[in-house]
Amino acid sequence: MLLKRTQLYLMLCLTVLILSWEGNYLVPAQAANSEVIPEESIRLRILSNSNSPIDQTLKLNVRDAVNTQVTEWVQHFDEFEEAHEYIGQNIEKLEETIASELEKVGKNISFDVGLEETSFPTKRYGNRLYPEGQYEAVKITLGDGQGDNWWCVLFPPLCFLDFSNDEGKADQAEIEAAEEEEVEVKFFVVEVITNLWGKVTS
Incomplete structure (x- = not known):
């Protein structure tokens, strides 16, 4: 019982760390909406x-x-x-x-x-x-x-x-690549959490 609680605690800690890392990773994508060129230019x-x-x-x-x-x-x-x-x-x-x-x-x-x-x-x-x-x-x-x-x-x-x-062709390619990379990160997080949860509950 103690072992499972320890595993659960470690899983929660790891989940928080992963989500924190993902949030930092996605900052550049969010920054894409900020304005550098003034409206009147x-x-x-x-x-x-x-x-x-x-x-x-x-x-x-x-x-x-x-x-x-x-x-x-x-x-x-x-x-x-x-x-x-x-x-x-x-x-x-x-x-x-x-x-x-x-x-x-x-x-x-x-x-x-x-x-x-x-x-x-x-x-x-x-x-x-x-x-x-x-x-x-x-x-x-x-x-x-x-x-x-x-x-x-x-x-x-x-x-x-x-x-x-x-x-615009290269621009579109960059946008699509960024979106694919973001999806891969999310899938990675889900996979890690799922695997850990399976080990705890097995």
Whole structure:
């Protein structure tokens, strides 16, 4: 009788430890709902002409040039409206910057740039998930715009973050993998408890 009580006590202690571990494990998934990007923000989205090495390099060159230029513009702005108005009034300067980058690599393709509500697929950065939707952004389309895109946040400046540049396939894979991992953890906890209980009651 004493042995069974001891086993029951040990089982309860182990269960508490496992549940405590599981709770800590799931914190990153819960953190996915916290907001890092402010509701009032201006994103940057660049769609490259194609996935060829030259077009992808050009995309990154345009990203760096535009990011540097806009960061200088908005570094003294605290309000979304101020930054939005200034960027909107200087789209022609961004066009000049993009044209300069095209000229540097001898790429003769068309491009389009505008400040507008732009469709974004679901994006994950670190432990945080950003739902798909329409977001205010400087949208730059290089040539046919058929290559991988790149995005960040221009205001407030968050372009130093290495956001995913795919169109959602990798994001979905990450989400599914996280969900499967969470299910595996729960099954593991149930299995351990079931086995222990079977030993105590046998």
